[in-house]
Amino acid sequence: MTPPPPPGPQLLGPLLAQLRLARGWSQLRVAAELCAASGVPTLSRHEVSRWERQLRVPGEFWLGWLAVVLAVPVDLLVTAAARTRDLGPPPAFGGSRPRAALLALAQRWLADPRAVLLPGAPTRPADRGDGTGPVRLAELRRLDDLVGGADLAGLGAYRLGRAVRALSGCTPSARPRLLPELAESAQLAGWLAADAGDAAGALHAYRLALRAAATAGDPALGGHVLGSASHLLTGVGDPEGALVLARTAYAGARRSASPGLRALLLHRVALAAALGGRAGAARQALDAARRVTDAPEPGREPPWLYWLDGPELAAMTGRALVALGRPLPAEAPLHAVRRRGPRTSAIYGGWLARGYLQLGEVERACAVAGEALLDAVRAGSPRALGQLAEVRRRLAGHGGEPAVRRYRALAAAAAPYLPRPGPPPGPAGRRAHTGRAARRPPGGATGSAPTG
Known part of the structure; x- marks a missing residue:
């Protein structure tokens, strides 16, 4: 019997994955069950994977049959699908896939912020993961105060690569010590990539950081990672996605977070809500942040939050x-x-x-x-x-005012010297077809044909 999903609104992708895993099924098994029940022989596991990764939201037809084969109320899936669609289309920065993957991972993290989300690795002698090397992690953070991401993103990626190699080659006894460093390195690499204008690269790094923070048992750092990703989505014109990440970060980290971090995450909520047209939610978050603290105490804050005052x-x-x-x-x-x-x-x-x-x-x-x-x-x-x-x-x-003309002239003169954003990621995947018309699910949603 499938255990009931946790209470509260969920995104459809993580919900489908949870229901599937609770039954011990693979994505191939789900596709086979759907084909047998609906009479559509062409649905593949790749389409199920797209639904779980939220690259596509199934329509009424498949929501009805998913409810049948997973033995859950169709309203549960319809509500989750509506919430997923409310996020709107991904922003046009080429980061739709990493965005969807991070949103889905954030829901898994919220269910258990200390879950083991980063699998183990083979053991062999490797580099020490103690922050040594050309630039220590703390030094790289301080450099970020002085130098922009256009100059530091490459160094951040190099530092992250060292942390990944150290963890992949460590002994089991060293793993608990290296996981926090990997999480912090990935968060900083993501921040630098975002500052350099490489949104997709930043989201990839944040996803690794969240996995490492959860596996290290550090919900506060995981919340900071999601707060950083929320800030990125806000900046690229995706306030709805940013609001989901900020609220998820606060909900999962607030019991472990310092006062400064709680206030910071509430500010992430406030900005995303304000830019998304949710004035009431923004004011509520600002009031809550003021109640938490308006002047963080350095001794009570984690070292990666040294800049917040x-x-x-x-x-x-x-x-x-x-x-x-x-x-x-x-x-x-x-x-x-x-x-x-x-x-x-x-x-x-x-x-x-x-x-x-x-x-x-x-x-x-x-x-x-x-x-x-x-x-x-x-x-x-x-x-x-x-x-x-x-x-x-x-x-x-x-445009007719002298001050505006002067500003435009200055902008034109400065244009050759302005920093350029990072390169865009590769092309998005193609859509797949689900096949011919089929029969309706019994007592569920209706639809004349299967849709993606």
Whole structure:
């Protein structure tokens, strides 16, 4: 008998995988059962795999037959399918497959944030995984304060490769010591790749980081990984996916997280909700973050969160307020962090310029955007250009004003020196056909033909 799924809304892919594994079936067995029950002989295990990885959502026809062969209420699958569709289409950055894979993995992690998600490896002598090498992990984090991802992403990938090799060649006794380092290395590599504009590469690294953090038994680090991935999806125009990851991160990590991490994850929720048009949820998350802490204590925070302090959290609040259309209270905290470094100044300067545009202060918006543009050149961070692109779009209706003309001239002069994003990933997979028309499932959903 199939055990009932855990309560609460789920995404369809992880739910199907859970129900299948509970019966001890392979994807091939599920496909065979569906073919036998529905009379469609052409459904393959590859289509079942696409459903579980959320590369495709089955239609009413197959949802009905899935309910039959898995012995669950059809409403359960229909609700999960609707929630999956609510995520919307993947953003057009070429990262639909790693995005879907990370969303599915996040649901597995939420069910058990300490699950063994990274399988064992053969044992043989290997490199020491103690942070030695050309750049130690802590040093690479500090370099990220000074140098943009365009210059550091390669070094982050190299550091991650060393951690992977160390774990794959370690003895069983060394594995517990090396897993946390692998998780932190993968999280940092993902962050640097995201800063360099390689969204798909970053999502791949975050997926490895989440597996390693869970296997290491560190829900707090796992939550930080998902929070970082949420921040990435927010920046590439996918607030719905970002909101799912941020809420999953907070739900899975809050019991183990430090006050600063809980506040950070709530800010991830707030920004994604605000950009996704969910003002009530954004305000609720901001209020909850303020109740947790507005000034993290360094001694109570993990070493990978050394950069988080009161002014940074205040600036995050200001950013969310601009996204909510409340620029006046956002001005002071956004101004306060603009001299912390070129990338910080460029990122928050872009949000401040956007706030000035909401207030109708075009000249001040152009002045701040111009400073942020030059800071983006100094930073070497394609991510720092995100809000400036939005500012430029919103300036289109003010093209006749002198301040706008000056800003456009500056942008044209700076264009050759702006950091370029990383290369796009490979092409997406092709769609498969499921075959001819078939009979309806008994008492379930209806449909004239099987659909993907």
